[in-house]
Amino acid sequence: MPSNTDNDCITDITVYIEEGDPTKVKMKEQKLSKDGFIQIPVNLTKRADGYKMYMWYKKGNDKPITNIQFSFSDDMNKGLKEAGYKKVEANLNYKTGGDPLHLWYKRGPSKGESPITDLFVTTEQQAAPQLYQLGWDRLACNMKRGTSASRIFLWVKRREQTYISEIRATAGFQDDANQFQDGFFRVDENTNEGAGGDKVFLWYKLTTNPDEALADLSVSVSEAEGKNLTEQGFQKVSQDLNAGTGGSPINVWYQKKNGSKPIKTFTLIDGPLYKLPCQRAGLQVIDKNLNEGNTGAFQYLCFYQ
Incomplete structure (x- = not known):
């Protein structure tokens, strides 16, 4: 250790x-x-x-x-x-x-x-x-x-302990420099890995103030799920993580709730094999494959509070 x-x-x-x-x-x-x-x-x-x-x-x-x-x-x-x-x-x-x-x-x-x-x-x-x-x-x-x-x-x-304060997603690389200069960090894994289509990456910004942190994350793989999350007060990251693959739109959603436990970090894991160890360690694994509807690698978003 x-x-x-x-x-x-x-x-x-x-x-x-x-x-x-x-x-x-x-x-x-x-x-x-x-x-x-x-x-x-x-x-x-x-x-x-x-x-x-x-x-x-x-x-x-x-x-x-x-x-x-x-x-x-x-x-x-x-x-x-x-x-x-x-x-x-x-x-x-x-x-x-x-x-x-x-x-x-x-x-x-x-x-x-x-x-x-x-x-x-x-x-x-x-x-x-x-x-x-x-x-x-x-x-x-x-x-x-x-x-x-x-x-x-x-x-x-x-x-110091840091927390996730913002999340974005981009397709392609033309805006990378601006994202870095705006203080965002890239999750260095293509959400469309193995699926063809656009190269899509998630980005996040850190804060040392827990009051500025996100409190919950979710993923939608259908229009109905997106509507339900909107009704719950979630906000959508507009970039489709499935862009260019021919599959249904997949989006990340986030929520800030005063007094809730702040999110310290989030990441991507690939394959069902890694879900249980992460859950046992206290991570919240969102059970939605980010390559739903295409032939890409299984990927799951998970976060730790």
């Missing part, structure tokens, strides 16, 4: 691929340690063909990192660059044949973006949804995306 006793913030992240001359690999590791980097002791390759890959991070109090994003296509890179994110050059899918996957980070601070104080990595066998109960937040992108290897996820912990 990761430590949560150090109040210093993450100020730098790198990924080192251990390949080639063992002596040179050892020297590089020693240099990283001498420069103040700490290794996360989880091999990110999940392979046995002669190389390993590890994430390293540095702590301090100067220019802390406030957000981490992933990209797995050239289209995703442009908005991150324009919004001032820094790219970690190592391909997290190096030699796997999977999507070229890169980590990006942004230094703050800015309103609602509490600095990141710790990082942790879990494998598929250590999915650990109970980490939400300890104040951790799992980033949605599988770091072995597009491969047959076991899934690997990055978790972050922040200096």
Whole structure:
């Protein structure tokens, strides 16, 4: 279990691929340690063909990192660059044949973006949804995306408790830079994965004030369900998560209720296999497949209060 006793913030992240001359690999590791980097002791390759890959991070109090994003296509890179994110050059899918996957980070601070104080990595066998109960937040992108290897996820912990204050969704990538610059974070998983159609992504904004937080989320997969949610006082995220697939419109809905328990985080999970562990850990899993009516991967929205 990761430590949560150090109040210093993450100020730098790198990924080192251990390949080639063992002596040179050892020297590089020693240099990283001498420069103040700490290794996360989880091999990110999940392979046995002669190389390993590890994430390293540095702590301090100067220019802390406030957000981490992933990209797995050239289209995703442009908005991150324009919004001032820094790219970690190592391909997290190096030699796997999977999507070229890169980590990006942004230094703050800015309103609602509490600095990141710790990082942790879990494998598929250590999915650990109970980490939400300890104040951790799992980033949605599988770091072995597009491969047959076991899934690997990055978790972050922040200096202050944060809450979800707004949710949006976009189709395509042309507005990414504006979303980032408006203080929104992207959920780095296409809701139309495997279904064709548009590339659709959910976005969220954070706040450290629980009074500004959303209190409930829902999903509609039919016009009748949307009408029912409207009558209950929910507001619709206008972007159809099923756009371009030929299936019925699918929308996310949210609600703010004074005095209700605030939503701390939300994410996407894929496949029914992961629903029960998340529910046991206290997450609310919305039992509506975001690819209802098409041939895409099963995806569910879940949130933690």
